[in-house]
Amino acid sequence: MDFALFMIFSTIEGLATYALALYIFRMDLRKYIWHVLLIILLVNFQNYVIRDMLELSTIAPLVNIMISVLFFTTIVRVPIVWSFVMVITGFLGFAIIQTATIYFSFGYFSIEQIQLHTWKAYTVQTICGLVGTYLGWFIYRKRLGFTFEFEKIRLKGEKFFIVLLIGCSAIALLAMIYFGDMAINLIGLVVAMVIFLFYSIKKEVRDKQEW
Numbered sequence: 001m002d003f004a005l006f007m008i009f010s011t012i013e014g015l016a017t018y019a020l021a022l023y024i025f026r027m028d029l030r031k032y033i034w035h036v037l038l039i040i041l042l043v044n045f046q047n048y049v050i051r052d053m054l055e056l057s058t059i060a061p062l063v064n065i066m067i068s069v070l071f072f073t074t075i076v077r078v079p080i081v082w083s084f085v086m087v088i089t090g091f092l093g094f095a096i097i098q099t100a101t102i103y104f105s106f107g108y109f110s111i112e113q114i115q116l117h118t119w120k121a122y123t124v125q126t127i128c129g130l131v132g133t134y135l136g137w138f139i140y141r142k143r144l145g146f147t148f149e150f151e152k153i154r155l156k157g158e159k160f161f162i163v164l165l166i167g168c169s170a171i172a173l174l175a176m177i178y179f180g181d182m183a184i185n186l187i188g189l190v191v192a193m194v195i196f197l198f199y200s201i202k203k204e205v206r207d208k209q210e211w
Helices: 002-024 029-053 060-074 080-103 111-116 118-141 158-179 183-210
Strands: none
Touching: 002 029, 002 060, 002 080, 002 118, 029 060, 029 118, 060 080, 080 118, 111 118
16 A cells, blocks of 8 residues: 555656656657656656665665656657756756745644655645646746757767666666665666667667658
8 A cells, every 4th residue: 555655646746857857848748648657657666665675765866867867868869968957957846846845834744744644745745746747837838948959969979878878777787686685676677778778779760760
């Protein structure tokens, strides 16, 4: 039950983060909605394993950023520099909304209260998720976001770097499995890596055919 609730409310939170990252840069979330939901579920699964089962909470944000950057780079096809910018923007945007929600609750949703009452933590996630998603959509609808020519700063050999990054990540995970009992964690991340590679190759073939 705890796992199911964690996945549900974390998905609401993750959707807001991706909505802000995409909408602020004038990209329609609806175009990638199924991909986004799948990646969010994979990220949430990793968070649950890393934080609750392995008690390595400090690693979770790094895993989130890595997977999100790879998502924007391989599926949305944004240069890696801008992928980092978009991911950080989404995370910071959501953090601001979350901080404001806690601050203006005047203690009702304080950190202590959230840690003491799980339902308050889920309530904050829901509020922030809805606000973040709506705010991102509002920015996109009103054309208030930013539009850049991403291709101008695409790094030379970036595609090779992306595949190398995915490969190194897989090797690192295998090393973690070898030196520690993390078989469950491997499943989710390997699936994520396979998805990134699949879409990267698929889109590359499609781009060449269109060309």
